[in-house]
Amino acid sequence: MYRKGKTLELTLASMFVVLIAVGANLTTIIPFLVVGGVPITLQTFFAVLAGLVLGGRLGAITTSTYAFIGLVGIPVFAQFGAGLGMLFKPTFGFILSFILAAYSAGKIVENKNNVAPYIMASLTATAINYCIGTNWMYFAYKLWYEAPEGFTYGMAWLWMLAPLPKDIILAVFAGIMAHRLKVTVLSKGQFKSLHLGA
Known part of the structure; x- marks a missing residue:
């Protein structure tokens, strides 16, 4: 049972890495969805949902894995970016923030059953993403990257x-969706033995 639970956790984590x-690249085919060098993507939505x-x-492990496989060269970042050079990109802070955002979201909803904490956790995680990423x-622009005039x-x-606006709407949706998954799919069958709220 223990091994089966670990396998299921690994499967879910891998699924979220892929998501x-x-x-990250759903909007790559629409070039104008880039403002100030920041691609408008759905990365944050899925990173927060993972937490x-x-x-x-497990949310932090999942988002850490996503960052790691991108840094080693697999093109999973926005606009199919990859490699260690991404560390020096002005937008890498948003990727780095996913780890703390997912961890915080998961911790906030620990042992919570109502939808309100899920929405609050999602909005908090999105705020973390913005604070770390924007700073x-x-x-980056001031210290090592060429800043716009x-x-x-x-x-x-x-x-x-x-x-x-898009991220606020998606954060609320992520909270509602995660809560719905918990009270339906994740509370039944083989998922019941998992400690996904930890």
Whole structure:
């Protein structure tokens, strides 16, 4: 039973790694969905959903795995980016933030049964994504990447206004969806033996 549970956890984690990768590139075919060098993707949605569904520990492992396989050269990042060079990209902070975002989302909903904590956890995780990602972007442009003319800290946050409405709506949807999955699919059958909320 223990081995079966671990296999199922591994399968779910792998599924979310793939979903984050797919979400990273759904909008690649629409070039104008890039604002200030930031591609508007569904990465955050699936990263947060991973934390809500898998729990803090497994959610963090899943998003760490996603970041790792991208850094070793598998093109899973937005616009099919990959490799260690991504560490120096202004947008890498958003990828890095997925780990803490997923972990936080999972921890917030631990032992929670109502939908409200799920939505709050999702919005909190999205805020973490924005804070880490935007600050990384600002310092990257200021310290090692060529910044646009007249670039300021306020401009970095101004760029984030474009994806903000979409991310707020998706965060609420992720919370509702994760809660629904918990009270239906994840509370039945072979999923019951898993510790996905841990």
